[in-house]
Amino acid sequence: MSAPSTPRHRGVHYTLWVIQWMLGISLVAAGALKLSLPFDQAVAMFPWAADAPLLYTITSVLDVLGGIGVILPSLTRIAPRTTVVAAISVVLLMLSAVVFYLLRGEASEIVGNLVLAAAAGVVAWGRWRLAPITSQLPEPPRMTGPLPAATPPAEMKIFQIPTGSYLTRAAFAVAGGSFSQQRPFASTAVLIQHPHGDLLIDAGFGANADAHIDTLPSFRRAPHDLAETADAQLRAIGYDQKKLRGVLLTHSHWDHVSGLDSLDVPIWVTAAERKYAADSQSDRVFQAVSEGHEFHEYAFDGPAYLGFPASFDVYGDGSVVIVPAAGHTTGSVIVFVTLPLGQRYAFIGDLTWQLDGITGRLEKPLMMRILADSDSKQIRRDMGRIISIQDRVQVVPAHDARGYAGIPLLATSAASVA
Numbered sequence: 001m002s003a004p005s006t007p008r009h010r011g012v013h014y015t016l017w018v019i020q021w022m023l024g025i026s027l028v029a030a031g032a033l034k035l036s037l038p039f040d041q042a043v044a045m046f047p048w049a050a051d052a053p054l055l056y057t058i059t060s061v062l063d064v065l066g067g068i069g070v071i072l073p074s075l076t077r078i079a080p081r082t083t084v085v086a087a088i089s090v091v092l093l094m095l096s097a098v099v100f101y102l103l104r105g106e107a108s109e110i111v112g113n114l115v116l117a118a119a120a121g122v123v124a125w126g127r128w129r130l131a132p133i134t135s136q137l138p139e140p141p142r143m144t145g146p147l148p149a150a151t152p153p154a155e156m157k158i159f160q161i162p163t164g165s166y167l168t169r170a171a172f173a174v175a176g177g178s179f180s181q182q183r184p185f186a187s188t189a190v191l192i193q194h195p196h197g198d199l200l201i202d203a204g205f206g207a208n209a210d211a212h213i214d215t216l217p218s219f220r221r222a223p224h225d226l227a228e229t230a231d232a233q234l235r236a237i238g239y240d241q242k243k244l245r246g247v248l249l250t251h252s253h254w255d256h257v258s259g260l261d262s263l264d265v266p267i268w269v270t271a272a273e274r275k276y277a278a279d280s281q282s283d284r285v286f287q288a289v290s291e292g293h294e295f296h297e298y299a300f301d302g303p304a305y306l307g308f309p310a311s312f313d314v315y316g317d318g319s320v321v322i323v324p325a326a327g328h329t330t331g332s333v334i335v336f337v338t339l340p341l342g343q344r345y346a347f348i349g350d351l352t353w354q355l356d357g358i359t360g361r362l363e364k365p366l367m368m369r370i371l372a373d374s375d376s377k378q379i380r381r382d383m384g385r386i387i388s389i390q391d392r393v394q395v396v397p398a399h400d401a402r403g404y405a406g407i408p409l410l411a412t413s414a415a416s417v418a
């Protein structure tokens with residue numbers, strides 16, 4: 001969707017969509033009908049087919065292709081400018097047909113072609129100039145003014161705990177990504193140290209990650225590179241897990257909860273996400289690993305926060321504030337963290353999988369939106385909110401190792417872990 005920013009622009013955008021659908025369906029239907037007719041019936045309907053049977057077949061195929069071309073690239077936003085090329089081709093095809101009929105003295109046949117040529121002309125001009133469709137989301141205004149107040153205690157720190165990674169093709173990671181490029185997907189937990197009790201954001205891969213992967217539908221399996229679990233890394237530095245108040249989940253998908261299999265701590269989750277996990281058919285890892293854990297449900301009883309409608313302030317000092325972002329799953333959240341020296345982070349979970357999602361305003365690829373997300377509209381809304389604050393806050397998509405830049409590694413920070 002290009003930027004339907006003003007009501008007028010939105011009107012043009014949706015009017016063009018109606019024309020595109022009508023034009024596309026007409027062309028596909030006409031072409032398919034012509035191709036499916038037995039030849040004698042085709043000749044009865046289109047006498048010229050007897051003189052030029054090959055031309056008849058070719059133009060029928062072109063009708064179908066043109067019809068697909070004026071809809072599909074706009075709909076998928078994969079090479080969306082192809083819509084303009086397809087629409088211009090349809091104009092040329094229809095005008096050629098008009099000339100052809102006129103030369104044959106069959107002027108009465110040209111009305112339909114003229115109507116289709118006009119519609120295609122409107123689509124070509126409209127999607128080229130008036131309301132182009134791009135694979136990028138509209139650019140929201142950047143946030144200015146003060147950030148929400150926070151008074152994090154001086155002892156507060158955060159550490160990253162990478163638990164492994166897996167490779168995905170860029171084409172499956174961000175809209176417009178290439179098939180030849182590989183993207184490493186990180187699975188990383190984050191330890192928040194706070195004098196009023198520590199928290200982990202997500203749990204990463206667990207000791208039984210291989211078994212968890214085996215339970216997934218095939219499209220969600222990928223070759224994984226498993227590192228030490230969060231539990232093992234905490235033990236390795238002699239961390240006392242009694243200090244953990246819980247694992248705060250961005251959402252309940254397996255690659256964020258697998259590590260709960262070896263962590264004996266409460267699970268911080270919203271009621272909405274618990275319900276999502278309980279209803280899940282394709283990902284039952286949370287149902288398995290959460291068994292026996294204490295649950296700590298929280299609700300968004302706090303005020304609007306950085307554009308999000310409500311919030312939950314974990315420590316009451318603004319240092320860790322959770323907001324609802326129910327697009328990836330119906331109970332997904334974003335965790336904002338503010339450190340004593342003023343660094344701010346937005347742990348956005350799987351709102352986008354890669355930083356390009358925010359810096360380049362790119363959604364997930366259409367197929368993945370359908371397979372992996374619950375509510376694309378909500379995702380676009382929340383992406384807009386994060387995009388508008390990206391200069392003020394370090395954005396950390398759960399699976400992009402680049403997002404964690406500057407956050408010290410737990411494994412090499414034993415001396416500074418309290």
Ligand SMILES: [Zn+2]
Nearest residue numbers: 253255256350
């Ligand atoms: Zn994930």
